[in-house]
Amino acid sequence: MTTVGQPLVSARGVRKQFGPLQVLKGVDLDVHPGEVVVILGPSGSGKSTFLRCVNHLERIDAGSITVDGELVGYEQRGGRIHRLPERRIARTRRQIGMVFQHFNLFPHLTVLGNVIEAPVGVLREPKAEVVERARALLDKVGLADKADSYPRQLSGGQQQRVAIARALAMRPKLMLFDEPTSALDPELVGEVLGTMRDLAADGLTMVVVTHEISFAREVADRVVFMDGGTIVESGTPAEVLDRPANPRTRAFLARFLPAGQSAA
């Protein structure tokens, strides 16, 4: 499905450093509208950091990221590049939904409150309209009856689905998922992956960091393997997962296969 045309996300030579530690060492990645990109890679390879750079939760040190043609966190004005003020960055972020590993729902708000908070408070949409949309979204993720529960009264899988609904309520052009299932008990992973599968089928553009190989195989348009702060390998699921060119990719994938089964 690798579309030609203007990419929705375009990262060029993205570098990020924490103190002495170079975490991203020049990452290039294009994500086209409607594409589902899965990022794989060992822990510490910079997957989360890259996702966080895309919606400017981290400021990049070099290179550039554009979303929908607009520079993230910066602005070209008079031939020079200027940092955007916090207020303008917030505007960019509204187009990008993010789902975190630990859900990060607002525990003091009900499920419905979580979902409508940003559309009502940030986009200033009329509340009645947002509530209606929120209920539809909750229905879509299978939680219509939990609208008035508090997050802590839900299971992990339910919480993560609320987090997805919360992000979708902003009608983002792009959804970022950072290991959305790895804080869940094995029994509950399926619920969340199911929801994500539906979103992909709806044509939403998604960048997903995950360890769920079978999900990647089934849903991804493209799989990207990161290691040591760079993209080591990239291609269709079949290419990257079944015939990895890079030895590191191969070593990594070996861990996820049932013992005794080869990576073929």
Added chain:
Amino acid sequence: MTTVGQPLVSARGVRKQFGPLQVLKGVDLDVHPGEVVVILGPSGSGKSTFLRCVNHLERIDAGSITVDGELVGYEQRGGRIHRLPERRIARTRRQIGMVFQHFNLFPHLTVLGNVIEAPVGVLREPKAEVVERARALLDKVGLADKADSYPRQLSGGQQQRVAIARALAMRPKLMLFDEPTSALDPELVGEVLGTMRDLAADGLTMVVVTHEISFAREVADRVVFMDGGTIVESGTPAEVLDRPANPRTRAFLARFLPAGQSAA
């Protein structure tokens, strides 16, 4: 390996209620010395509650649990049953090691401090001796070089292995594991399961609540399936996992098999 003779753990008709909710509805289970019993079951079936009853973190309402022939939390005296005082219960607990889902290491103590705390402070063993034993144990779980780190400086898998070493340092007769891998990222599960596999090979008596079917198949002497507060099915891994007699067991196991593969 199902040994005849005096069982190490013997639970009879164990019932436990939280307010109006009957969580354990009469659980009978014998664990013989050297045996590895894996408890499977859906969430809320009372697996954790049962384990917690074995070392009296929860007081049972009816039935009895004995460990090594001694009643847990109670005492028969003059033909009647009396509650033991907290001090005596603590003595029983020293024979039982427990490993929690969320590790529960003491964050203010170093790894070594965590391991030696109870033997030195509770058993009053000489410190030098305990330190030596603790280092040997840390070596065994592959963390000899982390002795002076603080728990938060370790990965989840490393933390869980420290928790195992901490429990082993008390030289327990019995180890209880409550979903020791389900708070871990998929990449790290292997480390902990490896350590547990080694312990089983050493002949330690273990009761393990887990969702790792392959671990159960490989290591367990017996697999027990709990549902709705009772033991629904029990037998060798081959019996329970591959030819489950009970429809609920079958339904449960179906979730854990790769899509498209049947439960045979």
Added chain:
Amino acid sequence: MTTVAPNAPAARAGDDRVAGPGEPVDVAHAVPQRHPLQWVATAVVAVLAAQLIHMLVTNPNFEWDVVLRYFNTESVARGLWTTLKLTVIAMAVGIVLGVLLAVCRLSSNWLLRSLAALYIWFFRGVPALVQLIFWFNMSALMPRVSIGIPFGPEFVHWETNALITPLLAAILGLGLNEGAYMAEIVRGGLMSVDQGQTEAAQALGMSRTRTLFRVVLPQAMRFIVPPTGSQVINMLKATSLVSVIALSDLLYTVQSIYNRTFQTIPLLLVACVWYLVITSILYVGQSFIERHYARGSKRNTPTRYRDVLRIRRKPVVAKVEVPS
């Protein structure tokens, strides 16, 4: 919350039913635990309480008739009113300032951070009494306040004494001082909220201000409210300092009565009883506020009053139920 389906039959596997070696034991028949020590302790407490009450009632030194006589005289009521008014205003100033200062302390801006730290250092360090005297009598230092070019001509100016009324001086003295203490409390509360919450809010495009007021602060309140309760009680009593600037609060009113009549003990009792009444009301109010901010913080919303007082934090990751 979870209900196990009641129709779950006990389909136990056979091999576990083999009888154990001992005779059947059932702890359901355990002897109910006796607590002899607790009973002895209760008795001792009861006797001591009886003695205390006996002494309170019979000891002539308490002069309960005098206490009663003064309990709701007009001057005491006026003192009480001053106390309450000052407490409310000074705490309001303190809380607003405290939130501002705490946010500054945690800001990424060097200047704000240092200024807030300086403020807290200074205002916690200087006794409130001195601050009151200073504000009230500022005209001894600066007879007039002016806006103008520094070290140059003035444009507007006011007489300091006209500007600073006793009430304003009291509010400044007590409120600015309280702000420094509240700042530390609020800072602790803000830090106790997981950083993930801020990130989630930012990812939704919320502004910093909105994140603070809609996400972080409401969660921090659980940790801010209890120590703030202590601060209110403290303030209630600290208002007696304003007697130095010619305002008379509850305590000073009774003091000025016994300065005249020398019935020290019964008049102090009048103040004590009033303070206890107010703190009791505050106590109830506080537990309602705590209950409000505790919503969503537990899996089971607390229902009984006692539960409200004993909230325990649970790990964030919730347990999960699968219908069986």
Added chain:
Amino acid sequence: MTTVAPNAPAARAGDDRVAGPGEPVDVAHAVPQRHPLQWVATAVVAVLAAQLIHMLVTNPNFEWDVVLRYFNTESVARGLWTTLKLTVIAMAVGIVLGVLLAVCRLSSNWLLRSLAALYIWFFRGVPALVQLIFWFNMSALMPRVSIGIPFGPEFVHWETNALITPLLAAILGLGLNEGAYMAEIVRGGLMSVDQGQTEAAQALGMSRTRTLFRVVLPQAMRFIVPPTGSQVINMLKATSLVSVIALSDLLYTVQSIYNRTFQTIPLLLVACVWYLVITSILYVGQSFIERHYARGSKRNTPTRYRDVLRIRRKPVVAKVEVPS
């Protein structure tokens, strides 16, 4: 902490290198951010500070020569010593009592819980001044204290006045009062420790006492220390209440000097400067204690002083590194 192997070559996949539609942009060349507002603010603050210092130095009302003259006279030193001694002892009493009361408040025993609640209610409600007067003049209420059969014969008895020296009265009055405030602080701290910690300790066979002192309290200290710092500063100033029972602390000493000489402002300055010196020392001490109890609470042990002041809690589950 994590070091990515430096030999990891950037073996990028080809298709992502296809040039984007726009010209190459690199934020590394972004214009350094200017903060004009910050500079203006800094300038304003600097001018205000200059004016303040100018006033402090030149205003004759401060009489700095008098301040200097009295700053370390013997009587001021003696007052300071009383202040420090009382603060240390009363805080020690308060902390010990506070821990006891907090444990009682959280106990499963009904009697202990109610007694602790009653204590806290009463001692927070009654002004410390009144408590001091009561303890000191208890013999006006009870000329002698006796042990014996309630409402019956006495076995042993003491003269109350001999029993309660002024110092003891001060310690009782301030310490018992402080205990009530500390109890609430400690309770908050204890509740903030995850229940899993207690269970882990119990599972290791630890007794309740050991669990409290080795596991729960050391972790609670992170939340107990900062508000306790505020309490110490409060106590430092609250000791001036003891002047009502003929003890003279720092503030009262300077007051009695200006009562004689009428040099109010410079003598109050003497007290303020001393208070600021002590609170500064406390501040440093507190941050060291906080740093001690913060050990193990972060992935990266803080090294810089500023970090100590800005500890943020991280989620418990640590991130993980796999060597590549």
Added chain:
Amino acid sequence: KDPSEAQPGGGGETATQQQNAALHDQLPDKIKQAGKLVSVNSGSFPPYEIVGSNRELSGAAADLSDALGQILGVKIEHVTVEGLSGILTGIKADRYDFALGPIGDFPERETDNDFVDWVQEFVVFAVPKGNPKQIKDLDSACGLRIAVQAAGSAEKVIKTQSQKCTADGKPAIEVQSYKDQPSSILSVKSGRADAFFSSQAPLTYFVQQSNGELELAAVGQKNGFDDLFQGAVVPKDSALRDVLLAALQELFDNGTYAKIMAKWGLDGNKLDKPGVNLAGSKG
């Protein structure tokens, strides 16, 4: 109504005074404009100053201020604040014009302020009923526990006496310095102190209030004080000082002063004539 309002009785009303226009003209402009003088006091100091529950002042000083106001043709307003810090800083800050007092005049207090003295004070002991320790004079206080009000001259005298006791081979005095009069009185009542050593005029009043629990001792003795003057405090070298002195002189001359003093039982404390900084000029 506040039950403590009942005031100790005393003679009839004093006559109204004639306004002295010359003195009025000498007043600072600000006061003339405002038409009032603000006098500050630190609470009850009976029988000179007794603060009622509405903060209205009665007592000898109140009567005197009424008379002064009539002479000067301004209203005298009384403000009560706690402690000297409030009084002195307030005068410095121009919040209050003066303190009518009487406040003890000591040489070291005269550096920053001027005193217009109008009474003389004696110091006596208040002891429990029956004078159990048999205090007759200063010397008989050796070895006893004596309460004083901190920083007053009584404290200085009793400390000197204590040194004298040890020099004479007698046990020293245990001096207890209390913050205010009620706490000192309470210490005598609760048996912490054997006697309270303080000014006679207020002590007389306290003893009357104590329902017979206390009595005075060593009355009529010098008790270590040669001359203890008390009076009004005004800012150093202010115009008000001379106006006040002149106005007081007028009240002394026309007998109003004597009448007021008699009314409040203060005959023994009268001065022959008012004066400025009498303590400094004598000492």
